[in-house]
Amino acid sequence: MDAVQAALISHDRLKPQFVEWVIRHRHILQPHTLFATGTTGGLIKDACPELNLTPLKSGPLGGDQQIGALICEGNIQALFFFIDPLTPMPHDVDVKALIRLTALYNIPTALNEATADRLIAGF
Numbered sequence: 001m002d003a004v005q006a007a008l009i010s011h012d013r014l015k016p017q018f019v020e021w022v023i024r025h026r027h028i029l030q031p032h033t034l035f036a037t038g039t040t041g042g043l044i045k046d047a048c049p050e051l052n053l054t055p056l057k058s059g060p061l062g063g064d065q066q067i068g069a070l071i072c073e074g075n076i077q078a079l080f081f082f083i084d085p086l087t088p089m090p091h092d093v094d095v096k097a098l099i100r101l102t103a104l105y106n107i108p109t110a111l112n113e114a115t116a117d118r119l120i121a122g123f
């Protein structure tokens, strides 16, 4: 796949699993421009400093909305977002808004590891 701009997000409970997933696929992700919510991005940068990754605000502080704005502006072509369906979140409306925008703008979106494996296989 030509270089794309992709967004990487994980809720707290899934972060260890997500960082392991990124480490496993870092060679595929390397040529691409990556954005992430703040805490997720910090962990990925620590684990894979070679990646071209820009951390935005933390999710509860508006990071999901920043990713949504990038989607609206045509600057994201794929979203990898390990969501936690078991934990209530103060910014649940932001998460829903982001997922809505991925549907609206037809953005390939992986919300769990099985789908992420299939989406990254197309990179």
Ligand SMILES: O=C(CO)COP(=O)(O)O
Binding pocket: 009, 010, 011, 012, 036, 037, 038, 039, 040, 041, 057, 058, 059, 060, 063, 064, 091, 095
């Ligand atoms: O809460 C998040 C997405 O909804 C993720 O945000 P962090 O990466 O800052 O933890």
